Every structure is written in C-alpha cells, then in structure tokens.
Amino acid sequence: QVQLVESGGGLVQAGGSLRLSCAASGRTFSTYAMGWFRQAPGKEREFVAAISWSGGSTYYTNSVKGRFTISRDNAKNTVYLQMNSLKPEDTAGYYCAADPTGWGSREWSQYDYWGQGTQVTVSS
Numbered sequence: 001q002v003q004l005v006e007s008g009g010g011l012v013q014a015g016g017s018l019r020l021s022c023a024a025s026g027r028t029f030s031t032y033a034m035g036w037f038r039q040a041p042g043k044e045r046e047f048v049a050a051i052s053w054s055g056g057s058t059y060y061t062n063s064v065k066g067r068f069t070i071s072r073d074n075a076k077n078t079v080y081l082q083m084n085s086l087k088p089e090d091t092a093g094y095y096c097a098a099d100p101t102g103w104g105s106r107e108w109s110q111y112d113y114w115g116q117g118t119q120v121t122v123s124s
Contacts, residue, residue: 002026002098002113009094009118012086016122020081022096022115030074033104035111036081038092038120048094049081050104059104064090086122093117 008020022034035050049070050059058070067086072079079096097111105111 002029002032004096004098004113004115006094006096006115006118009120011121011123014087014122014124016086017082017084018086018120020083020094020096020118020120022079022081024077024079024098026077029077029098031100031102032113033099033102034070034072034079035097035099035104036070036079036094037097037108038090038094040092043092045095045108046092047106047108050099050106051079052104053102057104059106061106083120086120088122088124091120091122093119 003025006022033052036048037045038048039045047061051070055072067084069082095117096115098113099111
C-alpha cells in the first residue's frame with residue numbers, strides 16, 4: 001500500500017514557476033515508477049510526466065517538454081515536478097500516482113495509487 005500527498009500548488013502569473021512535491025508513505029516507494037497527471041474542469045485527465053523507479057528514465061507530454069522537470073528522491077520518498085514558464089493552459093488539478101511496474105507509463109490505468117491532488121492556477 002502506498003499513500004501519496006501532493007503539495008506546492010497555488011496561484012502564479014504566466015511565466016512564473018512552481019514546484020510540486022508528492023510525499024509517499026511505505027518502504028516500497030523506490031520500486032514504483034511515479035507519474036504526474038492533471039485535470040482541468042470539463043476536461044479529461046491528462047498525462048504530464050513520469051519517472052522510472054531509479055530515476056533513469058523520464059517521460060513528458062509534448063506540451064510541457066522543456067518547461068517541466070520530474071525528479072525523485074528515494075531517500076525522502078518524494079517525487080517532484082518543477083514547472084517553469086507556466087501558461088494559463090497549465091491551470092488544472094495536479095495528481096501524482098504510483099505505478100507498480102517500476103517503468104512509468106502515459107496511461108493512467110497503469111497506476112494503482114493516487115494522491116488527492118493540488119490545484120495550480122496560472123493567471124494571464
């Protein structure tokens with residue numbers, strides 16, 4: 001069992017930055033791949049980024065490449081999403097999730113555990 005708690009969301013102007021954190025409970029965190037997804041009102045859940053269990057592989061959706069960076073610290077049971085050059089279209093609830101395969105996926109169905117989410121609002 002893995003419990004996930006996100007933090008770091010907030011209101012920021014376009015062009016600004018935020019760093020999201022996702023703290024995980026459980027001793028098996030280092031065996032899970034971790035992903036970030038987002039969902040805006042009236043829209044489907046969207047893959048943002050993922051990182052493999054070791055941190056050796058990372059994946060991004062095209063719209064955030066070059067602006068967002070996913071990383072993890074297995075000693076702290078935490079995964080991060082550094083978001084730079086934020087745009088109004090990045091406004092959404094952001095959710096972290098744990099994938100037991102360890103490799104990461106763009107498919108939300110691959111993930112077994114989800115956090116409650118943290119809201120990111122980017123003003124123009």
